[in-house]
Amino acid sequence: xxxxxxxxxxxxxxxxxxxxxxxxxxxxxxxxxxxxxxxxxxxxxxxxxxxxxxxxxxxxxxxxxxxxxxxxxxxxxxxxxxxxxxxxxxxxxxxxxxxxxxxxxxxxxxxxxxxxxxxxxxxxxxxxxxxxxxxxxxxxxxxxxxxxxxxxxxxxxxxxxxxxxxxxxxxxxxxxxxxxxxxxxxxxxxxxxxxxxxxxxxxxxxxxxxxxxxxxxxxxxxxxxxxxxxxxxxxxxxxxxxxxxxxxxxxxxxxxxxxxxxxxxxxxxxxxxxxxxxxxxxxxxxxxxxxxxxxxxxxxxxxxxxxxxxxxxxxxxxxxxxxxxxxx
Amino acid sequence: xxxxxxxxxxxxxxxxxxxxxxxxxxxxxxxxxxxxxxxxxxxxxxxxxxxxxxxxxxxxxxxxxxxxxxxxxxxxxxxxxxxxxxxxxxxxxxxxxxxxxxxxxxxxxxxxxxxxxxxxxxxxxxxxxxxxxxxxxxxxxxxxxxxxxxxxxxxxxxxxxxxxxxxxxxxxxxxxxxxxxxxxxxxxxxxxxxxxxxxxxxxxxxxxxxxxxxxxxxxxxxxxxxxxxxxxxxxxxxxxxxxxxxxxxxxxxxxxxxxxxxxxxxxxxxxxxxxxxxxxxxxxxxxxxxxxxxxxxxxxxxxxxxxxxxxxxxxxxxxxxxxxxxxxxxxxxxxxxxxxxxxxxxxxxxxxxxxxxxxxxxxxxxxxxxxxxxxxxxxxxxxxxxxxxxxxxxxxxxxxxxxxxxxxxxxxxxxxxxxxxxxxxxxxxxxxxxxxxxxxxxxxxxxxxxxxxxxxxxxxxxxxxxxxxxxxxxxxxxxxxxxxxxxxxxxxxxxxxxxxxxxxxxxxxxxxxxxxxxxxxxxxxxxxxxxxxxxxxxxxxxxxxxxxxxxxxxxxxxxxxxxxxxxx
Numbered sequence: 001x002x003x004x005x006x007x008x009x010x011x012x013x014x015x016x017x018x019x020x021x022x023x024x025x026x027x028x029x030x031x032x033x034x035x036x037x038x039x040x041x042x043x044x045x046x047x048x049x050x051x052x053x054x055x056x057x058x059x060x061x062x063x064x065x066x067x068x069x070x071x072x073x074x075x076x077x078x079x080x081x082x083x084x085x086x087x088x089x090x091x092x093x094x095x096x097x098x099x100x101x102x103x104x105x106x107x108x109x110x111x112x113x114x115x116x117x118x119x120x121x122x123x124x125x126x127x128x129x130x131x132x133x134x135x136x137x138x139x140x141x142x143x144x145x146x147x148x149x150x151x152x153x154x155x156x157x158x159x160x161x162x163x164x165x166x167x168x169x170x171x172x173x174x175x176x177x178x179x180x181x182x183x184x185x186x187x188x189x190x191x192x193x194x195x196x197x198x199x200x201x202x203x204x205x206x207x208x209x210x211x212x213x214x215x216x217x218x219x220x221x222x223x224x225x226x227x228x229x230x231x232x233x234x235x236x237x238x239x240x241x242x243x244x245x246x247x248x249x250x251x252x253x254x255x256x257x258x259x260x261x262x263x264x265x266x267x268x269x270x271x272x273x274x275x276x277x278x279x280x281x282x283x284x285x286x287x288x289x290x291x292x293x294x295x296x297x298x299x300x301x302x303x304x305x306x307x308x309x310x311x312x313x314x315x316x317x318x319x320x321x322x323x324x325x326x327x328x
Numbered sequence: 329x330x331x332x333x334x335x336x337x338x339x340x341x342x343x344x345x346x347x348x349x350x351x352x353x354x355x356x357x358x359x360x361x362x363x364x365x366x367x368x369x370x371x372x373x374x375x376x377x378x379x380x381x382x383x384x385x386x387x388x389x390x391x392x393x394x395x396x397x398x399x400x401x402x403x404x405x406x407x408x409x410x411x412x413x414x415x416x417x418x419x420x421x422x423x424x425x426x427x428x429x430x431x432x433x434x435x436x437x438x439x440x441x442x443x444x445x446x447x448x449x450x451x452x453x454x455x456x457x458x459x460x461x462x463x464x465x466x467x468x469x470x471x472x473x474x475x476x477x478x479x480x481x482x483x484x485x486x487x488x489x490x491x492x493x494x495x496x497x498x499x500x501x502x503x504x505x506x507x508x509x510x511x512x513x514x515x516x517x518x519x520x521x522x523x524x525x526x527x528x529x530x531x532x533x534x535x536x537x538x539x540x541x542x543x544x545x546x547x548x549x550x551x552x553x554x555x556x557x558x559x560x561x562x563x564x565x566x567x568x569x570x571x572x573x574x575x576x577x578x579x580x581x582x583x584x585x586x587x588x589x590x591x592x593x594x595x596x597x598x599x600x601x602x603x604x605x606x607x608x609x610x611x612x613x614x615x616x617x618x619x620x621x622x623x624x625x626x627x628x629x630x631x632x633x634x635x636x637x638x639x640x641x642x643x644x645x646x647x648x649x650x651x652x653x654x655x656x657x658x659x660x661x662x663x664x665x666x667x668x669x670x671x672x673x674x675x676x677x678x679x680x681x682x683x684x685x686x687x688x689x690x691x692x693x694x695x696x697x698x699x700x701x702x703x704x705x706x707x708x709x710x711x712x713x714x715x716x717x718x719x720x721x722x723x724x725x726x727x728x729x730x731x732x733x734x735x736x737x738x739x740x741x742x743x744x745x746x747x748x749x750x751x752x753x754x755x756x757x758x759x760x761x762x763x764x765x766x767x768x769x770x771x772x773x774x775x776x777x778x779x780x781x782x783x784x785x786x787x788x789x790x791x792x793x794x795x796x797x798x799x800x801x802x803x804x805x806x807x808x809x810x811x812x813x814x815x816x817x818x819x820x821x822x823x824x825x826x827x828x829x830x831x832x833x834x835x836x837x838x839x840x841x842x843x844x845x846x847x848x849x850x851x852x853x854x855x856x857x858x859x860x861x862x863x864x865x866x867x868x869x870x871x872x873x874x875x876x877x878x879x880x881x882x883x884x885x886x887x888x889x890x891x892x893x894x895x896x
Binding site (some may be wrong): 011012013031033042043044046047048050051052053054055056057058059060061062076100101102104107111114115119120121123127129130131132133134135136139140142143146147148149150182184185 | 363364366367368369371372383420423424425426428429430431432433434435436437438453454456459460463464467468470471501530531532563564566567636640643644647648649650765766767768808809810811812813814815816817818819
């Protein structure tokens with residue numbers, strides 16, 4: 001069958017480089033992957049098409065691209081499954097990273113984020129003579145995370161990175177989780193504080209795009225949620241420090257307010273989370289409040305309790321009793 | 329000019345292990361690679377890494393004997409002893425770095441069985457051992473802040489007489505060409521599997537380092553020893569780990585028989601790779617195959633074990649041929665997998681002999697698949713390749729630092745070397761479009777090599793392949809590079825890689841014709857037996873100033889194991 005392959009191209013060697021679409025007609029068979037298709041273009045039609053690829057077997061992580069708008073690993077994706085009614089498919093470079101040429105993106109921002117999480121094991125020292133002991137089920141759990149091939153598909157489709165380049169992003173945070181979950185690494189407290197900072201684990205909006213995009217089943221968002229759970233268990237932050245996010249306190253205050261009045265008082269939530277005297281932080285939120293007011297999304301100032309709030313309070317009491325029991 | 333005491337070419341396991349050792353010692357070291365380190369082909373090693381741990385009741389001499397026998401007595405026994413003796417400590421080093429090896433019930437490192445070995449001494453991470461180690465090694469590279477020239481392509485070694493003083497390389501992003509000065513240069517550039525089609529090897533495995541060293545005057549050794557892996561997927565030739573058979577999977581023919589009974593009654597599916605690949609080929613040629621393949625049957629292992637220990641091959645079988653290995657046998661055949669031969673080195677990675685016994689290139693080191701120490705001889709045991717990379721990666725770094733401490737930088741003109749490389753590249757760009765496309769020429773070479781230097785070989789077939797490859801040199805000069813740009817010109821890089829592959833292809837064919845016996849992976853139907861009287865020796869090939877190749881021989885180092893009949 002013939003596929004009309006629309007490739008988003010960009011040539012930095014041109015005087016005023018601009019991206020454009022180029023269509024190639026390629027004869028493909030049912031088993032052809034997107035990578036087979038692109039290689040055929042490059043080898044038989046147009047040698048100037050730039051893309052990264054190597055292993056052809058979803059292990060080297062070179063060939064993440066966007067197919068019809070979503071990030072995939074080209075060697076793991078059958079082209080026939082993505083053809084439209086007129087046998088077309090669109091192929092673009094991965095998102096959220098600057099394009100160097102055609103389908104080749106600049107991965108330096110990606111590696112910078114990986115570097116930022118101290119991505120190496122920090123075990124207790126001195127090293128034992130033999131191996132560190134570790135339960136097999138912990139190691140098996142980590143195999144799923146170490147399955148990350150650093151292809152960047154999750155970063156490409158992350159909706160937070162689209163608006164906030166400071167976010168560590170799904171790949172780096174999944175990598176971070178690998179150390180927190182590794183029983184041999186003893187720096188959990190330091191790590192959780194580090195990942196608790198602005199741009200860290202609390203900046204994920206749980207949209208789930210990274211879980212869909214990941215070709216290896218690493219499910220980065222779930223790792224980020226697991227990091228949050230660990231931070232909650234460790235009650236981080238226990239005190240305030242520079243650049244800290246307020247994830248733990250936010251959830252505590254959230255719970256308090258709901259169990260008190262049965263509905264969320266967003267103004268109170270902000271004040272109690274940040275602390276009544278945390279003036280600089282609150283001033284920082286003024287533009288957000290003004291934007292909200294401008295769009296008529298300002299929360300009401302008065303929050304009467306909902307009818308039947310007694311029942312909600314009883315549920316809350318039951319939950320905290322169960323928690324205490326579980327803790328024992 | 330960029331300048332380092334030690335420069336490592338290649339950032340797979342051998343390269344990163346070398347760079348890490350140098351960085352930990354405080355040396356001025358850098359790595360240069362045509363891909364990001366974690367893209368390297370060490371990723372593709374699936375099954376595990378061998379080590380004899382004494383606290384598990386194993387003994388390194390048993391591992392060494394299995395390796396010697398696996399090599400069909402072509403491996404140098406001094407080098408094999410070094411590798412097997414140091415294996416335990418290096419395995420523990422990897423664990424200390426953070427590799428998440430599978431464990432036993434007490435939390436100690438667990439093992440699985442592997443081919444050609446009488447004991448289960450293969451340590452593993454599911455069936456992604458190479459990836460799991462490679463990524464942890466990269467973590468260490470980040471920890472020690474090693475300078476990496478990512479996506480730079482080395483096009484030549486800077487030479488003065490017999491001494492190497494660095495490399496000329498192109499920064500792929502900009503297309504700029506630079507000289508990098510180094511007191512010692514380590515080649516860790518991997519294998520040459522793309523010389524054949526099909527092949528388990530990644531597209532980057534083009535024998536670059538072998539070719540650079542060969543052109544600079546270093547000898548290539550035992551290049552005819554090309555491993556055919558018994559279980560490569562129908563069609564694409566992607567690898568399915570030996571670990572599947574290690575866990576108990578069967579090989580069956582079209583009658584449903586476990587045919588290995590006929591060829592290796594004791595070890596069955598876990599005989600050495602050369603033995604299993606020959607058995608499969610014999611079955612297929614006798615009409616007991618299915619569409620050019622036999623079957624790998626994992627069904628009886630059960631879905632739970634498959635998903636825990638063989639999940640990656642489950643994934644690729646599903647993706648690439650649509651077979652669910654928990655439910656159906658998957659079609660496989662022997663495929664080119666590994667180059668046992670390579671750049672001749674001593675046990676410290678040196679590509680020359682300081683005592684003058686053999687001639688090579690001073691200041692140059694090699695480790696991993698690109699090197700031939702030789703620990704694999706005529707046939708490499710499964711899970712010995714990862715071991716080879718870390719053992720000799722580390723040792724070559726120690727050798728290189730020692731050399732760098734005693735020697736100064738080579739004095740050379742940066743612009744002369746850069747301009748001469750630029751002129752070569754311009755030569756390709758100036759070719760008109762009347763010649764062959766790069767991919768077409770590579771395919772012609774790779775198909776000719778597959779035909780002439782397969783599992784079974786004859787004089788005539790090998791000669792035909794050699795003549796074809798040599799004939800391609802003229803076509804290569806006119807090869808068409810369609811991309812005329814500077815930035816990320818992969819087309820130009822493929823053209824240069826093809827030149828390296830042609831060097832390797834020719835050396836493989838010449839070595840094959842020269843070795844008039846059957847030993848290890850080199851199995852000839854015109855010389856069917858091993859000839860210890862005449863061929864207990866290595867074949868060294870050396871490239872002259874023109875295209876002529878000269879042959880030399882070196883005796884095999886025998887320490888404690890005399891050649892004996894090889895049965896599994």
